[in-house]
Amino acid sequence: xxxxxxxxAINLALSQEMERDKRIVILGEDVGRDGGVFRVTEGxxxxxxxxxxxxxxxxxxxxxGAAIGMAAYGLLPVAEIQFMGxxxxxxxxxxxxxxxxxxxxxxxxxxxxxVRTPYGGGIKAPELHEESSEALFCxxxxxxxxxxxxxxxxxxxxxxxxxxxxxxxxxEPTRLYRLIREEVPEDDYTxxxxxxRLAREGQDVTVVAWGSMxxxxxxxxxPYDAEVIDLLTLNPCDMETVLASVKKTGRAIxxxxxxxxxxxxAEIAATIAEEAILHLRAPVLRVTAPDVTMPMSKLLDxxxxxxxxxxxALDEVMTY
Amino acid sequence: xxxxxxxxxxxxxxxxxxxxxxVDDLLMPPLSETEIRRIYESMVLARTFDERALSLQREGRLxxxxxxLGQEASQVGSALALSPADWVFPSFREMGVHLTLGYPVHQxxxxxxxxxxxxxxxxxxxxxxxxxxxxxxxxxxxxxAMAARYLGDPTVAVAYFGDGxxxxxxxxxxxxxxxxxRLPVVFICQNNQWAISIPLKEQTAAVTxxxxxxxxxxxxxxxxxxxxxxxxRATTEALAKARSGGGPTFIECLTYRxxxxxxxxxAARYRPPEEVAAWRARDPILRLERYMVKRGLWSEEYGxxxxxxxxxxxxxxxxxxxxxxxxxxxxxxDHTCATLSPRQAGQLKEL
Numbered sequence: 001x002x003x004x005x006x007x008x009a010i011n012l013a014l015s016q017e018m019e020r021d022k023r024i025v026i027l028g029e030d031v032g033r034d035g036g037v038f039r040v041t042e043g044x045x046x047x048x049x050x051x052x053x054x055x056x057x058x059x060x061x062x063x064x065g066a067a068i069g070m071a072a073y074g075l076l077p078v079a080e081i082q083f084m085g086x087x088x089x090x091x092x093x094x095x096x097x098x099x100x101x102x103x104x105x106x107x108x109x110x111x112x113x114x115v116r117t118p119y120g121g122g123i124k125a126p127e128l129h130e131e132s133s134e135a136l137f138c139x140x141x142x143x144x145x146x147x148x149x150x151x152x153x154x155x156x157x158x159x160x161x162x163x164x165x166x167x168x169x170x171x172e173p174t175r176l177y178r179l180i181r182e183e184v185p186e187d188d189y190t191x192x193x194x195x196x197r198l199a200r201e202g203q204d205v206t207v208v209a210w211g212s213m214x215x216x217x218x219x220x221x222x223p224y225d226a227e228v229i230d231l232l233t234l235n236p237c238d239m240e241t242v243l244a245s246v247k248k249t250g251r252a253i254x255x256x257x258x259x260x261x262x263x264x265x266a267e268i269a270a271t272i273a274e275e276a277i278l279h280l281r282a283p284v285l286r287v288t289a290p291d292v293t294m295p296m297s298k299l300l301d302x303x304x305x306x307x308x309x310x311x312x313a314l315d316e317v318m319t320y
Numbered sequence: 321x322x323x324x325x326x327x328x329x330x331x332x333x334x335x336x337x338x339x340x341x342x343v344d345d346l347l348m349p350p351l352s353e354t355e356i357r358r359i360y361e362s363m364v365l366a367r368t369f370d371e372r373a374l375s376l377q378r379e380g381r382l383x384x385x386x387x388x389l390g391q392e393a394s395q396v397g398s399a400l401a402l403s404p405a406d407w408v409f410p411s412f413r414e415m416g417v418h419l420t421l422g423y424p425v426h427q428x429x430x431x432x433x434x435x436x437x438x439x440x441x442x443x444x445x446x447x448x449x450x451x452x453x454x455x456x457x458x459x460x461x462x463x464x465a466m467a468a469r470y471l472g473d474p475t476v477a478v479a480y481f482g483d484g485x486x487x488x489x490x491x492x493x494x495x496x497x498x499x500x501x502r503l504p505v506v507f508i509c510q511n512n513q514w515a516i517s518i519p520l521k522e523q524t525a526a527v528t529x530x531x532x533x534x535x536x537x538x539x540x541x542x543x544x545x546x547x548x549x550x551x552x553r554a555t556t557e558a559l560a561k562a563r564s565g566g567g568p569t570f571i572e573c574l575t576y577r578x579x580x581x582x583x584x585x586x587a588a589r590y591r592p593p594e595e596v597a598a599w600r601a602r603d604p605i606l607r608l609e610r611y612m613v614k615r616g617l618w619s620e621e622y623g624x625x626x627x628x629x630x631x632x633x634x635x636x637x638x639x640x641x642x643x644x645x646x647x648x649x650x651x652x653x654d655h656t657c658a659t660l661s662p663r664q665a666g667q668l669k670e671l
Contacts, residue, residue: 025470051470057500062459062493069463069477072448073407075470077463089489096453097460103655104449108440110658141656165658194661236661 004184007177009151010040010116012184013158014078018048020188021076024162027054027063028080037082038118038177064090064115068097071113076162084119084171085128091136098167099142113167114158119147120212120257121304122175124297130174131294132211132258137169138235138267144168144193145234149214151182153232156191164193173212180215196238198245202227205251205317208242208268210234213255213305220310224318234264239271246272250281251317257304260288282320285313329534331527334554335544339602341610349553353617359400359548360612361626363392363605366416368630369425372638373415373432377583381642382432386413390546390578393604394510395480396420397551398571401559402478407446407468409461409479411454413510417480421445425637426644435647446475454515455485458494458507465503465562476562477505484515486529492536495570499536502567506558507533509570510545512577517590533570545573546604576602 004012018024026032026041032055035042045053056063060081067077081087087094094115101111121130137145144166148154154172161168191197199214202225209217210231217228227245231237246252252272254265265286272284287305295303336347351359370389376382388395395416402408402421410417415428423445431438431450439449451457461479468475485491486509498505511529513520526532533540543550551573558569576599580587587596612618653660653668660668 054466057493057496059493059497061490062462062497065456065459065490065494066463066466066497069409069460069465070467070470071463072460073464073467073471075467092453092456092490093459096456101449102657103652104436105439105441105655106436106651107655109448144657236657236663240662 001183001185003181004151005178005181006148006151006154006172007038007040009155009184010158010172011042011044013155013162014041015044015047016188017159017162018044018052023074023076024078025052025054025070025075026078026080027056027067029056029058029063029082031055031080036080038174040116040172041080060086060090061093064093064098067113067115068093068101068111071111072101072109076112078114078116078162081115081117083125083129083131084117084133085131087117094137094143094167094169095140099140102166103142110165111167112165114161114170115167116170116172118174118177119171120173120175121294121300122212127296130300132256134171134234135258135262135264138264142167144236145171146193147171147173147211147232147234149173149199149211149230149232150176150180151184153191153197153230155184156189157193157232159188160190160193163190168193171211175212176215191232193233194236194238195233196241197230197232198227198241199230200226200228202249204249205253205314206242206245206249207253207255207314209255211257213257216305216307217255217310220307221314224314226314237267239268239275242268243272243275246276247279250279252280252284253287253310253313253317254284255287255305255310257289259291260286261291263288282317285317287313329531331531331540331542333542333544334550335547336549336553337547337607337611339607341607341614343549343611347550347553349549349556353615356612356615356617359396359552360608360618361630362396362400362420363416363548363608364626365630365633366392366396366419367605368634369415369419369428372634373429374583376429376638382429383434384582384584385432386582387579388413388416390576390599390604391510391512392416393548393608394508394545394551394573394575397548398508398555398573401552401555403476403559404444405446405473405475406559407448407461407464407475407477409448409457409464409477410450411457411481411485412450412452413482414450414480418447421447423447425633426640429637429641430644433641435644437647455481455488455491457481458485458490459497461505461507462494462498462503465498465505466501468504474563475504476559478508479505480508480510482515483509483511483513483520483523483529484518485509486532487523495533495536498568499538502565504562505568506555506562507568507570508555509572510575511572512575514577514581514587514591516581516585528572530570530572538568538570540570540572542572542574545575546602546607548604548608
């Protein structure tokens with residue numbers, strides 16, 4: 001087993017699956033010759049040829065739209081959107097078509113498409129390069145939303161996404177790309193979509209997080225007997241694991257780097273209220289970004305949830 | 321330094337059959353008498369379907385419906401040129417294409433009656449669901465053409481859309497990508513001159529729509545969209561070019577939406593009646609009929625017999641459509657994803 005960072009783990013998953021299944025093609029802006037702006041697809045064009053590593057024009061809607069056509073035709077396209085902030089021109093394609101094709105044609109056509117995109121803050125990039133708009137996609141039935149939290153989960157989830165017959169939005173936390181190294185097996189393994197992971201067991205409080213917030217939550221929760229749930233798939237969401245934990249601990253905090261209003265934390269909090277309210281010993285709290293336009297790097301530390309804010313929330317529910 | 325001319329362009333207009341039923345022998349495609357009859361019969365089928373759909377809608381047996389009246393030549397002439405393996409990406413006003421390709425008639429009624437199962441194309445036909453969101457299916461044809469090329473299939477992808485779609489971003493993004501990759505795709509625009517209430521001159525400042533292809537590096541041609549032979553000829557040529565690696569073609573069929581945008585629209589609010597009357601005189605079916613009369617291919621008896629035969633087909637389709645039981649509630653859950661999530665399973669149970 002090798003110690004890999006997330007970029008290497010994703011690259012490994014892609015190359016292994018491309019070797020295994022000739023239907024997989026990658027398309028996107030700068031994914032071929034340049035190997036992607038984060039080098040996630042580096043070396044793949046040399047290995048698999050320009051026919052399978054397609055550099056497209058700068059055209060997000062057409063590249064997702066074309067990927068939908070390819071998927072319906074019988075290929076397994078992996079489309080890269082360079083940064084999540086640039087996915088908005090392709091929302092029409094994802095919402096109007098990718099998410100609905102199976103339903104609209106009553107299964108006659110399917111859309112086994114994976115859209116990969118770097119997401120989240122903390123890399124001092126220009127505007128629109130650090131967006132975290134995962135909740136938009138969770139509101140749209142028919143599209144799965146997956147967020148790995150490290151190299152190991154990235155490889156296993158991506159292999160599962162590539163073998164899923166539904167469209168999958170695969171959000172790669174940019175801040176984690178090279179932050180963590182982990183043992184990543186060379187072997188084929190998948191992490192099932194729709195299943196959360198217990199990142200840490202605990203008795204007193206449940207903290208739910210995903211993506212790059214997980215690492216921060218683990219750090220913040222160190223002094224507490226907290227159970228940390230790494231959601232991994234946001235849609236469909238493994239509420240069963242969340243509810244079982246909350247019923248045990250009686251306290252719940254959700255941490256995400258997207259804004260609070262109508263964020264995915266609201267969905268989790270509402271589900272806890274519906275299904276486990278009598279088990280609660282404290283209000284369900286959310287630690288999130290404020291409801292403002294995402295700032296550039298000078299103010300970013302005040303925007304993203306901090307260790308202190310997470311600890312404050314933990315103290316609040318523990319002393320309620 | 322002197323200025324130099326880097327590019328100039330010309331746009332051709334193709335017509336074969338004039339309004340009086342005379343053809344240009346040099347341009348007339350080689351069609352047998354049987355084939356000409358088949359074209360005519362397909363156009364009559366399309367019109368009969370359309371008339372029935374309107375009356376069913378008025379009786380409350382169909383939902384909102386977008387008539388195809390006047391566009392039969394564009395739809396039938398292009399569809400007849402396709403191979404069964406080609407992939408078709410229709411907009412929502414293409415029932416004549418479906419009917420010509422042999423799509424089950426009752427399923428077209430079924431769809432417009434509000435049942436998605438009408439969109440389950442038979443296995444032998446690669447027809448995508450109707451695209452209601454204007455122009456957004458154009459990139460899908462581009463992607464299908466990319467996939468066909470990757471797999472080495474001789475398939476051509478064909479996208480149908482209207483003049484309004486040429487103002488959409490996906491038209492331009494899709495055209496650009498098709499040009500860059502020189503893909504086996506044919507774009508067919510039925511320029512019926514009205515996007516609901518917006519006339520063509522308010523949709524674009526360009527003299528033709530066909531010329532928009534030139535900026536993307538491939539040919540655009542305008543054809544008389546009420547001339548079934550011109551449409552057939554242009555489509556046949558574009559398909560042959562696509563199959564032989566010559567890249568995409570854009571065909572602008574200049575036609576006219578003789579009816580309302582949909583059954584929920586009243587075109588009299590925004591269209592001068594003289595204009596509609598002038599186009600009614602250019603009816604694509606009458607034009608072909610005149611030609612067939614001259615060739616001895618049409619007679620009153622044939623016309624009557626065909627009407628009877630076509631009406632029987634439509635009657636049967638309506639009967640078949642109305643005999644289909646309403647979908648089960650589970651139907652809307654079954655196809656959102658391949659499998660139900662625990663939440664969906666719970667919601668289904670509660671309904």
